[in-house]
Amino acid sequence: MSDKPAHNVAFVRETTLPPSPPPVAETGAIKWMRENLFSSAFNSIMTILGVLAVYQILSLALPWLLNGVWNASSIRDCREILDGATGGCFAVLTERWHQLVFGRYPQDSYWRPTLAFLLMFAAFAPVLFSNLPKKMLIFTGLYPFIAYYLVWGGSVLVPILSLVGFAVGYVVYTRLVDRSFATGFFGGVAAAIAVWYIGGFIINEDSTFLALEQVESRDIGGFMLNLILGVVCLSVSLPLGIVLALGRQSRMPIIKWICVVFIEFIRGVPLITLLFVANVVLAYFLPPGTNFDLILRVMIMITMFAAAYIAEVIRGGLAALPRGQYEAGDSLGLDYSQSMRLIILPQALKISIPGIVNVAVGLFKDTTLVSVISMFDLVGMVRGPILASTDWNGVYWELFGFAALLFFVFCYGISQYSQWLERQLQTDHR
Amino acid sequence: MAMTDDAIAHMDAKVSDEVAIEIENMNKWYGTFHVLRDINLTVYSGERIVICGPSGSGKSTLIRCINALEEHQQGRITVDGTTLSSDIKNIDRIRSEVGMVFQHFNLFPHLTILENCTLAPIWVRKTPKKEAEETAMHFLTKVKIPEQADKYPGQLSGGQQQRVAIARSLCMKPRIMLFDEPTSALDPEMIKEVLDTMIELAEDGMTMLVVTHEMGFARQVANRVIFMDEGQIVEQNEPEEFFHNPKSDRTKLFLSQILGH
Numbered sequence: 014m015s016d017k018p019a020h021n022v023a024f025v026r027e028t029t030l031p032p033s034p035p036p037v038a039e040t041g042a043i044k045w046m047r048e049n050l051f052s053s054a055f056n057s058i059m060t061i062l063g064v065l066a067v068y069q070i071l072s073l074a075l076p077w078l079l080n081g082v083w084n085a086s087s088i089r090d091c092r093e094i095l096d097g098a099t100g101g102c103f104a105v106l107t108e109r110w111h112q113l114v115f116g117r118y119p120q121d122s123y124w125r126p127t128l129a130f131l132l133m134f135a136a137f138a139p140v141l142f143s144n145l146p147k148k149m150l151i152f153t154g155l156y157p158f159i160a161y162y163l164v165w166g167g168s169v170l171v172p173i174l175s176l177v178g179f180a181v182g183y184v185v186y187t188r189l190v191d192r193s194f195a196t197g198f199f200g201g202v203a204a205a206i207a208v209w210y211i212g213g214f215i216i217n218e219d220s221t222f223l224a225l226e227q228v229e230s231r232d233i234g235g236f237m238l239n240l241i242l243g244v245v246c247l248s249v250s251l252p253l254g255i256v257l258a259l260g261r262q263s264r265m266p267i268i269k270w271i272c273v274v275f276i277e278f279i280r281g282v283p284l285i286t287l288l289f290v291a292n293v294v295l296a297y298f299l300p301p302g303t304n305f306d307l308i309l310r311v312m313i314m315i316t317m318f319a320a321a322y323i324a325e326v327i328r329g330g331l332a333a334l335p336r337g338q339y340e341a342g343d344s345l346g347l348d349y350s351q352s353m354r355l356i357i358l359p360q361a362l363k364i365s366i367p368g369i370v371n372v373a374v375g376l377f378k379d380t381t382l383v384s385v386i387s388m389f390d391l392v393g394m395v396r397g398p399i400l401a402s403t404d405w406n407g408v409y410w411e412l413f414g415f416a417a418l419l420f421f422v423f424c425y426g427i428s429q430y431s432q433w434l435e436r437q438l439q440t441d442h443r
Numbered sequence: 444m445a446m447t448d449d450a451i452a453h454m455d456a457k458v459s460d461e462v463a464i465e466i467e468n469m470n471k472w473y474g475t476f477h478v479l480r481d482i483n484l485t486v487y488s489g490e491r492i493v494i495c496g497p498s499g500s501g502k503s504t505l506i507r508c509i510n511a512l513e514e515h516q517q518g519r520i521t522v523d524g525t526t527l528s529s530d531i532k533n534i535d536r537i538r539s540e541v542g543m544v545f546q547h548f549n550l551f552p553h554l555t556i557l558e559n560c561t562l563a564p565i566w567v568r569k570t571p572k573k574e575a576e577e578t579a580m581h582f583l584t585k586v587k588i589p590e591q592a593d594k595y596p597g598q599l600s601g602g603q604q605q606r607v608a609i610a611r612s613l614c615m616k617p618r619i620m621l622f623d624e625p626t627s628a629l630d631p632e633m634i635k636e637v638l639d640t641m642i643e644l645a646e647d648g649m650t651m652l653v654v655t656h657e658m659g660f661a662r663q664v665a666n667r668v669i670f671m672d673e674g675q676i677v678e679q680n681e682p683e684e685f686f687h688n689p690k691s692d693r694t695k696l697f698l699s700q701i702l703g704h
């Protein structure tokens with residue numbers, strides 16, 4: 014206190030205080046427990062109740078898990094082996110795993126969806142991780158056709174024709190888009206349809222050129238169906254949602270109102286209703302004899318549903334951007350699509366990530382609703398063929414627990430990725 | 444026009460007869476609110492014009508009309524020989540010739556300083572990336588922050604951000620620069636670094652329209668000061684005359700408020 018006289022107001026510091034280390038905290042488990050578990054009477058009671066609850070749950074679940082039976086041919090077998098002791102009958106999983114995962118997919122072709130699943134990681138990697146080489150995006154573009162060919166089989170000419178259609182449509186679009194966006198867009202669509210139409214005549218339906226064994230859509234089921242629905246619908250609904258969100262902001266009244274009506278209508282209707290529409294009602298409107306795949310109809314419905322929600326999430330992100338960002342883009346001479354692509358959307362999407370992930374996770378779990386319109390996805394398989402069989406009637410916990418675990422792994426993965434992505438994109442240093 | 448020697452000294456040969464901006468009988472309304480009334484203004488190449496006036500008098504609206512951030516309903520605005528119309532191509536061309544600096548900088552927070560500066564040259568001017576980066580570094584050096592090129596805007600101080608915003612505009616090699624209260628959002632100790640940058644720009648002969656209340660800057664740099672009130676140009680004159688011998692009562696009142704105490 015030598016350099017701080019007590020009664021004098023004027024004060025000049027002559028020596029700079031050296032920085033000192035922070036006070037050494039008392040460390041160790043005891044301190045941690047006192048601060049986090051027993052800091053108050055209420056806190057202590059909650060801690061004790063919590064420990065009791067965990068103990069109760071574990072004392073029931075652990076024997077069930079550890080004492081489980083993995084090898085048995087039916088629930089009666091299980092009970093005999095357990096002989097009165099607690100224990101899960103996990104044999105149903107080892108016995109029926111192929112149904113749970115692949116539905117009624119032909120057993121000797123399991124490698125095909127498995128391969129498609131593995132390739133999916135390569136296809137998504139450059140989209141999810143921007144530091145990978147851009148050339149990998151070529152594979153991403155080809156992947157939908159490869160995956161279709163692998164999962165549904167048939168002649169290789171079908172996916173190739175559809176790829177050619179998209180390619181021709183894209184080329185026509187880039188040629189015409191300079192005149193106006195509408196010319197480019199409709200020109201591209203018309204060209205693609207023309208290619209598919211003409212190609213349809215050239216390619217024989219039953220062509221066996223490099224054909225894989227054709228698999229009917231109704232044989233595709235199990236968790237594979239959930240994955241296909243989730244991945245396809247999300248991949249399509251994200252760009253569609255962006256377009257809807259931008260359309261809703263459009264200055265052109267027609268576009269704006271189309272988007273508003275679409276979004277509000279879809280959001281006002283439960284998904285299950287849309288699925289019933291896909292299943293039953295659409296059939297009335299289609300000309301008799303048309304073979305419009307049920308999976309495709311369901312995909313369209315789920316995609317529209319997710320797109321409407323994603324559009325609203327992104328609209329929130331767009332609204333959160335200060336107007337100055339639009340003006341800065343404008344004042345530099347960027348045109349609408351450039352300023353959207355380079356300035357507005359990257360920021361709006363970043364803000365929207367938590368909301369989009371919310372929709373994505375919800376949508377992925379909602380794919381199990383298709384079991385209600387008698388499609389045999391994971392839940393449909395459990396409720397239908399497996400629980401209805403005399404062998405396994407009654408093994409609810411094991412089966413639904415397995416379903417829950419599968420979904421948890423995937424949803425947790427999505428959520429972890431999104432948190433990682435948010436950290437990556439954090440540049441505002443607030 | 445009576446000019447002091449001082450005023451003549453900085454109204455040098457850089458002001459040419461070439462018209463940069465021509466505004467004729469321009470009117471603008473927000474709904475029923477008549478925000479700009481019968482504006483007539485000719486800006487010659489190389490002029491440095493300071494616009495001042497009370498808050499809400501329409502200064503921002505006026506300069507935002509020049510690069511079509513706001514639409515005007517009556518009259519004609521010609522920028523660099525091109526008349527503003529609703530043709531989008533036309534507007535985008537004018538915008539790429541006219542740089543604008545905002546009160547709140549409006550840098551792109553998701554891009555680095557360098558990317559902020561190269562974005563428009565690459566996408567609008569189609570400059571090769573490498574060349575755009577060289578130009579960007581040139582202008583970042585000019586505003587004295589080349590070492591910040593790889594940081595993000597959020598990591599810079601307000602004064603630094605505003606200088607980046609100036610550099611970003613300069614990278615488009617604009618022929619005209621508009622400034623809307625470039626120092627109003629800054630802490631006092633940062634105002635000078637931004638004003639110095641703008642003074643340098645003026646010395647290089649840039650055509651500048653500056654909305655500001657920095658009267659020191661107006662004295663030193665401007666060759667014309669415009670006073671606006673209630674959407675009209677009330678008075679304009681060269682700075683010495685404007686400050687020492689204001690004609691209109693409203694100008695006098697305004698000057699006494701802003702300079703007085």
Ligand SMILES: Nc1ncnc2c1ncn2[C@@H]1O[C@H](COP(=O)(O)OP(=O)(O)O)[C@@H](O)[C@H]1O
Pocket residue numbers: 473476478496497498499500501502503504505
């Ligand atoms: N987008 C807008 N809609 C309606 N009124 C506006 C809008 N922008 C500005 N105004 C009004 O126009 C007047 C002039 O605004 P502005 O040009 O920003 O003034 P200044 O920049 O001189 O302070 C103000 O009264 C303001 O309230």
Ligand SMILES: [Mg+2]
Pocket residue numbers: 502503504624
């Ligand atoms: Mg203003």
